[in-house]
Amino acid sequence: MEWVILSLTSAFFLATSDALxxxxxxxxxxxLVAWFxxxxxxxxxxxxxxxxxxxxLDYVFYQAFFIALPIELITVIxxxxxxxxxxxxxxxxxxxLTPVFLIAVSFIVLGEKVSFMGGSGIxxxxxxxxxxxxxxxxxxxxxxxxxxxxxxxxxxxxxVALLYSITSSLxxxxxxHSSPLxxxxxxxIALNIAFVPIALFxxxxxxxxxxxxxxxxxxxxxxxxxxxxxxxxxxxMQLTKVAYMVSIKRTSLLMAVLYGxxxxxxxxxxxxxxxxxxxxxxFVLVVTAK
Numbered sequence: 001m002e003w004v005i006l007s008l009t010s011a012f013f014l015a016t017s018d019a020l021x022x023x024x025x026x027x028x029x030x031x032l033v034a035w036f037x038x039x040x041x042x043x044x045x046x047x048x049x050x051x052x053x054x055x056x057l058d059y060v061f062y063q064a065f066f067i068a069l070p071i072e073l074i075t076v077i078x079x080x081x082x083x084x085x086x087x088x089x090x091x092x093x094x095x096x097l098t099p100v101f102l103i104a105v106s107f108i109v110l111g112e113k114v115s116f117m118g119g120s121g122i123x124x125x126x127x128x129x130x131x132x133x134x135x136x137x138x139x140x141x142x143x144x145x146x147x148x149x150x151x152x153x154x155x156x157x158x159x160v161a162l163l164y165s166i167t168s169s170l171x172x173x174x175x176x177h178s179s180p181l182x183x184x185x186x187x188x189i190a191l192n193i194a195f196v197p198i199a200l201f202x203x204x205x206x207x208x209x210x211x212x213x214x215x216x217x218x219x220x221x222x223x224x225x226x227x228x229x230x231x232x233x234x235x236x237m238q239l240t241k242v243a244y245m246v247s248i249k250r251t252s253l254l255m256a257v258l259y260g261x262x263x264x265x266x267x268x269x270x271x272x273x274x275x276x277x278x279x280x281x282x283f284v285l286v287v288t289a290k
Contacts, residue, residue, distance in 0.1 A: 004287050006236035007248035013229035015255035021222040028215060029206040030080045035199035036216045038192050040223020041230065048231070049185035061177040065187065068170035072187075073194050075163040078156045085153035094157040096129035099247035101165035109169035112241045114289070121285030122247045124278050129253045131275030164246075172242045175234060184234035188227075244286050254279055 021037060099122045106112040114122065174183050200207070210216060236245045254276055 001287065003236045003239035003245060004248060006232045006239070007245050008251065010229050010232035010236060011249045011252035011255060013225045013232065014249070015252040015259055017222040017225035017229060018252075018256055019259035020225065021219060029203045029210065030084055031199045031202035032206060032210050032216075033219065034076060034080055035195055035203065036219040037223045037226055038188070038195060040220050041188055041227035042192060044224065044227040045185040045189055045230070048181055049189065052179065052181045052185070055178045055182055058177055061174050064170045064174040064177070065183075065190075068167045068174070069187070069190055069194065071163050071170075072167050072191055073198075075160050075167065076191075076195065077198065078163070079160050082153040082156035082160060085156065093130045094154060094161055095164075095253070096126040096250065097158065097161035098164045098168075099243055099250060100126050101162050102168060102243035102246055105162075105165040106169045106172070106242045109166070110172055110242065112243065114241060114243050117285050118241070118244060118289030121282040121287075121289060122243060124282030124285065125247045125250055126282075128275040128277070128279030128282060129250050131278065168237070168242050168246055171234070172237050175238050180234040180238045181231065184230050188230050244289065247286055248283065251279060251283065 017037070021033065103114055103119060103122060171183065171187070174187070203210070233245075233249065236249075239245075257276075
């Protein structure tokens with residue numbers, strides 16, 4: 001069950017990073033926020049790249065790496081746009097689709113098949129994740145779906161969920177032809193470099209104020225947590241089917257609800273109880289599946 005512990009640890013670091021970033025940064029340029037959170041992963045990732053053994057790399061690794069990288073970059077941009085264009089209640093529920101997409105995508109890319117029990121668990125976790133994010137909607141459970149054609153942010157988040165399933169599968173392929181720690185470090189260092197011109201272009205009007213008022217300091221802790229999320233994510237991916245790993249990692253949404261209640265004093269935690277129960281049942285099914 002090492003992969004379960006690593007997946008839950010990855011979920012914890014992701015939820016912690018998101019909660020700290022949300023608490024620390026209000027009304028800031030979203031591209032600068034995303035950039036500096038990535039930048040603060042570099043000390044840990046560069047140190048790890050210097051310390052871990054470098055595996056012998058083959059054509060499959062480079063193919064997976066360089067196909068996944070531009071897709072990951074597009075995913076970061078679409079995610080930022082989705083959060084900016086639409087209310088969280090109408091966009092975030094669609095992140096629950098990633099493990100569902102992975103059932104098909106991981107089979108196509110990696111040849112991985114999930115069992116009936118595992119697939120059932122994935123759908124329950126996805127359903128629970130969806131329910132966690134739709135509290136307070138006046139028009140019922142399906143309002144996010146009805147809003148798809150009106151809210152571009154919702155469409156962007158569906159694309160994010162699909163693209164995440166592709167990059168996760170390609171990441172698993174790259175890991176199988178290198179090592180988890182080497183891939184984690186090299187991939188996210190490359191992502192940092194690739195994101196620099198985008199952040200400088202999209203954040204150029206706010207960069208001077210951002211630096212002068214030292215607002216970047218609020219993103220140091222989120223960045224460090226994000227680095228540990230990456231490390232545990234890649235380490236877990238090597239040990240199990242990618243659809244299972246990502247579905248367990250989606251418990252970060254449940255952890256985020258708890259952070260919102262205890263740290264940010266957000267309400268509506270009781271209305272999310274059903275989503276939490278579904279996620280727990282799905283969790284049990286996934287971790288006991290073959």
